[in-house]
Each structure stands twice: as structure tokens, then as C-alpha cells.
Amino acid sequence: MPITELSKNELCDTGIEELDVMLGGGIPTGSTVLVVGSSGSGKTTLCMQYLINGAKKGERGVFFTITEPLFKLTKNMEGFEFYDKKLIESGMVNLIDLRIISERLGLDTEKYTVEDASALLDILRDIADELNVKRLVIDSITALCYRLQTPEMIRDFIFKLGSSLAAMKCTTLLTSEVPPRKFQYSQYGIEEFISDGIMFLGDIERKGDLIRTFQLVKMRGAAHSRTKSAMSISTKNGVELAPLLKSRE
Amino acid sequence: MVNVLIDGLKERISNAIKINQSIGIILPASNYPDLVQALFERINSTPEEAWVYVTVTKPCDNILSQFEFLKDSKNIKFVDCISRAAGINKANDNCIFVESPTMLEKIGLEIINIFKEVDENVKKYLVIDSLTNLIIYNDPDIVTEFFYHIINRTRTKNIHTISLAIEEEELDKYLTRLIYLNDKILKVRDSFI
Amino acid sequence: MVKEEFISTGIEKLDTLLEGGTPKGFSILILGGPGSSIEILAKQLATTGNVLYFTTEETKEEILDTMKRFGWNAEKIEIIDIATEYSKAILSGEQKRVSVYEQRSKIKLKELIEIGSSGTPQITKGGQDFLAVLSNSIKISKYEKIIINSLDFFLNQYSQEEVLRTLHAAKISNFQNNGVIIMIMTRGIHGDVFERKMEGIADCVLELEVLQKGSTFERFLAVKKMKNYAKKIGIARYAIDSDGFILEMIERIM
Structure with a gap:
């Protein structure tokens, strides 16, 4: 297959073994990947694991949250064995609450105007530059867009975000919240166009139980399978993937 | 009488597992208690081996209180697939809990994860107790697929597998199909010895 | 006629038009x-x-000045000045917006990262809820007359449903208080359906109309609805002089 072989430093491995195998080594460096799922599907865990794994091999990262206060985020993460507090303390992984930033800038934290949003984007980029991060997470793009008033503003914002991210050298995961069991990738229907990749965290029903699933829907510049995997989240290993057994349901 | 039966079982299993990578044991429900006792005694007597015991039959906690000698065993780890579904939330260092016996992929993952931490030169064994109960909780086809995966994965990692099938009239046709995926089949009958 | 059942509008001829004033409640x-x-x-x-x-377009000072100019009694009036509060909110919002960029250049990025990585955000409240102010003040009102000038402001800030709900509640409180509530609204900008709904809520509907006749304008005040007092439906021509509204000619329709 004429897929360009990317050398190791052009790939950003997620540290989730089965996913990296699926990706042929990792996410092409500099990509923007949408991590889609309903609430509780493991988006935040997956993103954090990606940052921590990067930090463990010396790649600095930043996690921008806009949905959860930091203490809640760290409390949830402390249960996982992959989570290493020292990496946060040493600044290898930076957790930043975007609401505090907007508050400090004098923005209304619940409602953004076009100017607010682009000011925030500038700050986001400046922070990423200042910290010299290789890995960036925004959790969630849905919550960010929710603060904009009209569909036009959201459109504009997403495209601006896309071009800002493209100009940065870091590999970005954006989480996107969708209602459960809806096969859409984003709330506003356009987030997927600015992303180079889409990971879909869903579930299937089996005998009344919900089995977590993972699907790599798209990844530009990587040959990958689109088959669904079963996903497990455990405190010991965080997110893990396994081939999904075919049930007839 | 009972001891003779258990000793006989131990010997048969030991011999079979030495030669074969995977063995299936099919037995009537009345022999089940003797068989598990034989297995646990065997595990306890060989601390140099590493065992993973997947239980879909009894909560791990029940097994440990019945076979107290297992509590200090360092060579056995449990994957308990029914405690969580039954609402039992006791933590146990020697046991990994899977939320439901329907989460077959997760069961598979946990088995492999435990063996990953075992030294390569140690002899490794896996017990699935039981295929019958997996079929009760799942579609028989998906259990076949799961079991096929397990047999293959454990084979490549040089893990010996012992799977139990308790005879159950209505499930026999599925059990037969499953049990034949093993290299060797032992049939336990009352007149076994 | 039992005089106490009515509240004077404050305009003698209008009281005449209404045959004594507006019924209490x-x-x-x-x-x-x-x-x-x-x-x-x-x-x-x-x-x-x-x-x-309640004033939403003019400030308290403007109102008092105008009343003084006409020589009207303004001693027993309590003014809730939403206009001033609102313009303050608008101004500070605008200032905030302008200052984002100034702030940005003043705060060092390192400092910002530091702040963003610690603590929890205070959830800042949105602007003041003026509709709630209206609703609460009316609920506890001991006043004989409540004047809202105008509904246009609330209709620009809130949904029509929200405004209707508040006014329904206000109407009930007012009925229990035996007072009069007067709501001013501009004709023709909130939609026919909404106007119809408002006319439905009100016990009495007055309408001011300006008609062009040749090179002059004629102004009319029409009593379009008067619940339970069909006789009071009527129309009067009006003019405004240094004393305020002068009703000139009253025509009964029924």
C-alpha cells in the first residue's frame, strides 16, 4: 500500500498499546484529533493517559479543561495507576482551567462574544508556546462552543481554532460530547472538518450490559482499521482495547 | 473414598496438562466440588507455577473462605466475573473484578495482563470455571469466539488452559462444540476411578 | 355610584371617559x-x-424633571430605575470587553498559567435579572398604582413567554392588592399574536392613535376594552398642552 512510512519522531504515540498498533505507531505529529463520546465514555481518561504517557518519555503537555474544576479532575485521575502526580508538579503535564483564565481576563465565563473567543484562542496558543508543549488537550470543545451565542459564531470559532491548531506544532486531542447512542461525531456538525482524526467512544448492548467500544473512524496519514474494538477502563491500566467479539445483536 | 477420587482427579489432570496445551474437563454437577478441590490442592502444592483462575461460578470471596489455604497462596490470581454483577463490592488484592460475565473482551484482557507480570520461565496455567456459566450469561456463538481467542492467545504465550464444562442437558450441544476446541478432553464420571 | 370602587387615573377627563376611574384590581x-x-x-x-x-428608558431624574416642568405632584411616587441599572451593566460589559486586550498585555503569561493551574473559578453571575426585579416588587407592593413604562424593554431582554408568565403573576398579585397596574407597550413591534395575548390578559385596553388629517395630526385615545363595563367603551380626541393630556371630545361607542 502506498502509505507514506512516517518515521518514529513524526508519530506521537498514545501509550495505549493496542491503539498505537492500530495507528501504525501513533498519531501523525501535529494532527488534531476529535475524541467523541457521551458523558462517562472515557474521553477525559483517554486524553489524560495520552498526556501522561507523553510526559513519561519527556514530551511536555497541557490539558485545558472547561467542564470540570481542577480539583475534581485530579481527584478522578488519582485513582488511576498511570497518573503520576509528580509529572503535574514538575510541569511536564500542565492542567489549566480555562474558566479561571477567562475570569482573570474579565470575560463572562458563561457567555463568549466573538472577541472573547478569539482572545481566548490567542491565549491558548500563547500558553502552549510558552510552555513549549508537544501535546495539547482541550476538554471539551462542546462546552467551549456552548458559550457562544449563535451557530455562525460557533462555525467561525471552530474554523479559527482549526487554523490556530494547525499553525502549532503540537498534537492535539479535542473532546466532543455527543448524546448517548447517537452516531454523530460532534454537537455542531462541523468540528470533524477541522480534525485530522476521529476516535469514537461508544457502547453496544450485550445481554442487557453495555460494552464500551472504541472506533478509529478516521486518521489522516495513517493506514488503520476501522473495526470496532472493545474498550476497558481500569484503575490499573487506564484505557485498554481488545478486538470486539461479534455478537449477533 | 472421597480422597481417593480427588487424588485420582489430581493425577489425571496433572498428567494431561503436562502433555497438552489445553484440556477441557466435562463433568456432572455432582462431581464439581471434588474437581475444584482437586484443582486448588494441586495449585497450592506447586508454588513455583503461576495460575489464573477465572470464576463465573462462585464469587472469589466464597472460594477463599471455603479453601482457606488459598488465602496465603502467592501463585494464584482470580478474575471474578460475577461478584460485581451480584452487587458484592469487596476488594481483594489477589482478585481482579470484571463487571459482568458478558464483558468477555475485558475478561480476556485481564487474563493477559496478569500473565504479563509473570516471569517468562515460570509455568503458567489458566482455569476457566466454567464454560457452562459463560454460556448461561452469553450468546453461545460469542462464547465460542471468545474461547477460540483465548485458546489461541494462551497458546502463543505458552499458557496451559484448563476449562471446565458442567454437564447441562439443554446446553450440551454448545458445550460439546466448545470443549472440542481443546487439545485433550477429560470426561469425569462417578465411576471415574 | 360608589366612589371607592374606582381609582382615579390622575386625568380628570379620562376619569370622566371611564365614568369614575378604573375599577380596583x-x-x-x-x-x-x-x-x-x-x-x-x-x-x-x-x-x-x-x-x-418602573422606568426602563428614562432615568429617575428625567422623570422627576419632566413632572416638575408640568407642575405635577411627584411626592408619592416611588421610582424603580431599571434604565440606569441597565446602562450601568451595558457600560461595564463594554468596558470589560475593551479591557480584555489591555488586561492581556498587562498580565504576564507565566502569571496567567499559574492562576489557571490553581484554584477553582468563581461562577460569575450574569447580569441582573430585571424581570425578577419587576416580579418581586409587584408581589410585595402596597401601592395603589403600579406603572410599567415600558414592556418593550422586557420584551427585548426576555422571551415573550417569560414576560407573559410574569405579567400573569403580576395581574393576580394586583388583583389581590386591589390596586391598578398600568402597562405601557409600543404598538406594532411585538407581533400581532403577542398583542392579542396582551389584550387578553389586560382588563382594560387603552390605545393612543395618531391620524394625519391634511397637514395636521389628530390624536385619539380609545378605550378598546373594559372588562364588565361595556358602557365605558369610547373614544376621545386629545391634545397635549402645558398641563399635559387634555381630552377634548368624548364619544361613546355603546
Whole structure:
């Protein structure tokens, strides 16, 4: 297959073994990947694991949250064995609450105007530059867009975000919240166009139980399978993937 | 009488597992208690081996209180697939809990994860107790697929597998199909010895 | 006729038109278009009785100045000045917006990262809820007359459903208080359906109309609805002089 072989430093491995195998080594460096799922599907865990794994091999990262206060985020993460507090303390992984930033800038934290949003984007980029991060997470793009008033503003914002991210050298995961069991990738229907990749965290029903699933829907510049995997989240290993057994349901 | 039966079982299993990578044991429900006792005694007597015991039959906690000698065993780890579904939330260092016996992929993952931490030169064994109960909780086809995966994965990692099938009239046709995926089949009958 | 059952509007001829004033417990909707001087009427209605006056376009000072100019009694009027509060909010919002960029250049990025990585955000409240102010003040009102000038402001800030709900509640409180509530609204900008709904809520509907006749304008005040007092439906020509509204010719329709 004429897929360009990317050398190791052009790939950003997620540290989730089965996913990296699926990706042929990792996410092409500099990509923007949408991590889609309903609430509780493991988006935040997956993103954090990606940052921590990067930090463990010396790649600095930043996690921008806009949905959860930091203490809640760290409390949830402390249960996982992959989570290493020292990496946060040493600044290898930076957790930043975007609401505090907007508050400090004098923005209304619940409602953004076009100017607010682009000011925030500038700050986001400046922070990423200042910290010299290789890995960036925004959790969630849905919550960010929710603060904009009209569909036009959201459109504009997403495209601006896309071009800002493209100009940065870091590999970005954006989480996107969708209602459960809806096969859409984003709330506003356009987030997927600015992303180079889409990971879909869903579930299937089996005998009344919900089995977590993972699907790599798209990844530009990587040959990958689109088959669904079963996903497990455990405190010991965080997110893990396994081939999904075919049930007839 | 009972001891003779258990000793006989131990010997048969030991011999079979030495030669074969995977063995299936099919037995009537009345022999089940003797068989598990034989297995646990065997595990306890060989601390140099590493065992993973997947239980879909009894909560791990029940097994440990019945076979107290297992509590200090360092060579056995449990994957308990029914405690969580039954609402039992006791933590146990020697046991990994899977939320439901329907989460077959997760069961598979946990088995492999435990063996990953075992030294390569140690002899490794896996017990699935039981295929019958997996079929009760799942579609028989998906259990076949799961079991096929397990047999293959454990084979490549040089893990010996012992799977139990308790005879159950209505499930026999599925059990037969499953049990034949093993290299060797032992049939336990009352007149076994 | 038992005089106490009515509350004087503050305009003698209008009281005549209404045959004594407005019945206690009534909700009155006054509709008017541009050039009708509806804002003068609103203030003139505030000249008798204990009055609670909500102002959304003019400030308290402007109202008092105008009333002084006409020589009206403004002693028993309590003004809730939403106009000033609102413009303060707008101004500070604008200032905030302007200062984002100034702030940005003043705060060092390192400092910002530091702040963003620690602590929890205070959830800043949005602007003041003026509809709630209206609703709460009316609920506890001991005033004989409540004047809202105008509904237009609330309809620009809130959904029509929210405003209707508040006004329904206001109408009930007012009925229990035996007072009069007067609501001013501009005709023709909130949609026919909404106007119809408002006319439905109100016990009494007055409308100011300006008609062009040749090179002059003729102004009319029509009593379009008067619940349970069909006789009071009528129309009067009006003019405005240094004393305020003068009703000139009254025609009964029924």
C-alpha cells in the first residue's frame, strides 16, 4: 500500500498499546484529533493517559479543561495507576482551567462574544508556546462552543481554532460530547472538518450490559482499521482495547 | 473414598496438562466440588507455577473462605466475573473484578495482563470455571469466539488452559462444540476411578 | 355610584371617559405608536395615589424633571430605575470587553498559567435579572398604582413567554392588592399574536392613535376594552398642552 512510512519522531504515540498498533505507531505529529463520546465514555481518561504517557518519555503537555474544576479532575485521575502526580508538579503535564483564565481576563465565563473567543484562542496558543508543549488537550470543545451565542459564531470559532491548531506544532486531542447512542461525531456538525482524526467512544448492548467500544473512524496519514474494538477502563491500566467479539445483536 | 477420587482427579489432570496445551474437563454437577478441590490442592502444592483462575461460578470471596489455604497462596490470581454483577463490592488484592460475565473482551484482557507480570520461565496455567456459566450469561456463538481467542492467545504465550464444562442437558450441544476446541478432553464420571 | 370602587387615573377627563376611574384590581394595557406622547401619559397617570413606577428608558431624574416642568405632584411616587441599572451593566460589559486586550498585555503569561493551574473559578453571575426585579416588587407592593413604562424593554431582554408568565403573576398579585397596574407597550413591534395575548390578559385596553388629517395630526385615545363595563367603551380626541393630556371630545361607542 502506498502509505507514506512516517518515521518514529513524526508519530506521537498514545501509550495505549493496542491503539498505537492500530495507528501504525501513533498519531501523525501535529494532527488534531476529535475524541467523541457521551458523558462517562472515557474521553477525559483517554486524553489524560495520552498526556501522561507523553510526559513519561519527556514530551511536555497541557490539558485545558472547561467542564470540570481542577480539583475534581485530579481527584478522578488519582485513582488511576498511570497518573503520576509528580509529572503535574514538575510541569511536564500542565492542567489549566480555562474558566479561571477567562475570569482573570474579565470575560463572562458563561457567555463568549466573538472577541472573547478569539482572545481566548490567542491565549491558548500563547500558553502552549510558552510552555513549549508537544501535546495539547482541550476538554471539551462542546462546552467551549456552548458559550457562544449563535451557530455562525460557533462555525467561525471552530474554523479559527482549526487554523490556530494547525499553525502549532503540537498534537492535539479535542473532546466532543455527543448524546448517548447517537452516531454523530460532534454537537455542531462541523468540528470533524477541522480534525485530522476521529476516535469514537461508544457502547453496544450485550445481554442487557453495555460494552464500551472504541472506533478509529478516521486518521489522516495513517493506514488503520476501522473495526470496532472493545474498550476497558481500569484503575490499573487506564484505557485498554481488545478486538470486539461479534455478537449477533 | 472421597480422597481417593480427588487424588485420582489430581493425577489425571496433572498428567494431561503436562502433555497438552489445553484440556477441557466435562463433568456432572455432582462431581464439581471434588474437581475444584482437586484443582486448588494441586495449585497450592506447586508454588513455583503461576495460575489464573477465572470464576463465573462462585464469587472469589466464597472460594477463599471455603479453601482457606488459598488465602496465603502467592501463585494464584482470580478474575471474578460475577461478584460485581451480584452487587458484592469487596476488594481483594489477589482478585481482579470484571463487571459482568458478558464483558468477555475485558475478561480476556485481564487474563493477559496478569500473565504479563509473570516471569517468562515460570509455568503458567489458566482455569476457566466454567464454560457452562459463560454460556448461561452469553450468546453461545460469542462464547465460542471468545474461547477460540483465548485458546489461541494462551497458546502463543505458552499458557496451559484448563476449562471446565458442567454437564447441562439443554446446553450440551454448545458445550460439546466448545470443549472440542481443546487439545485433550477429560470426561469425569462417578465411576471415574 | 360608589366612589371607592374606582381609582382615579390622575386625568380628570379620562376619569370622566371611564365614568369614575378604573375599577380596583384592574390591569390596564396602554398601547401607543410613535408621536402619541405615550411617555407623557405614563407620567401623568402617576400624579395621583401612591405610585410604584418602573422606568426602563428614562432615568429617575428625567422623570422627576419632566413632572416638575408640568407642575405635577411627584411626592408619592416611588421610582424603580431599571434604565440606569441597565446602562450601568451595558457600560461595564463594554468596558470589560475593551479591557480584555489591555488586561492581556498587562498580565504576564507565566502569571496567567499559574492562576489557571490553581484554584477553582468563581461562577460569575450574569447580569441582573430585571424581570425578577419587576416580579418581586409587584408581589410585595402596597401601592395603589403600579406603572410599567415600558414592556418593550422586557420584551427585548426576555422571551415573550417569560414576560407573559410574569405579567400573569403580576395581574393576580394586583388583583389581590386591589390596586391598578398600568402597562405601557409600543404598538406594532411585538407581533400581532403577542398583542392579542396582551389584550387578553389586560382588563382594560387603552390605545393612543395618531391620524394625519391634511397637514395636521389628530390624536385619539380609545378605550378598546373594559372588562364588565361595556358602557365605558369610547373614544376621545386629545391634545397635549402645558398641563399635559387634555381630552377634548368624548364619544361613546355603546
